[in-house]
Amino acid sequence: MLSQLVYVSNRKPSCTEAEIEKILASCKKNNPPLNITGILLYSDTKFIQLVEGDAKTIMSLYDKIKTDPRHG
Numbered sequence: 001m002l003s004q005l006v007y008v009s010n011r012k013p014s015c016t017e018a019e020i021e022k023i024l025a026s027c028k029k030n031n032p033p034l035n036i037t038g039i040l041l042y043s044d045t046k047f048i049q050l051v052e053g054d055a056k057t058i059m060s061l062y063d064k065i066k067t068d069p070r071h072g
Contacts, residue, residue, distance in 0.1 A: 001054075001055065002052055002053070002054075003052065003053065003054065003055040003058055004050060004051070004052040004058075005050070005051050005052075005058050005059075005062055006048070006049070006050045007047075007048070007049055007062070007065070008046060008047065008048045009046070009047045009071040009072060010045065010046060010047075010071060010072050011042060011043070011044065011045055011046055011047055011070070011071050012069070012070055012071055012072065014070070015070040015071065019070055020042060023040065023070070024040070027040065031051075031061075034053060034054075034057050034061070035053050035054065035057070036051055036052070036053040036057060036058065036061060037051070037052055037053065038050045038051035038052055047071050049065075
């Protein structure tokens, strides 16, 4: 069953545009084999992301996202 997860987080000041490019490259590489799709929106201070796919896969991904030091 297709599930969705949306979260909002605070972008750390140390998260540069180069880091954003790394995040996007990682998503493009790692998400398709897991059948995960979504969108990442960001500003100077916030992230909002929607991911969709299998519920267990999404929750596993979210557990990894929560540990990323570029946001809190």
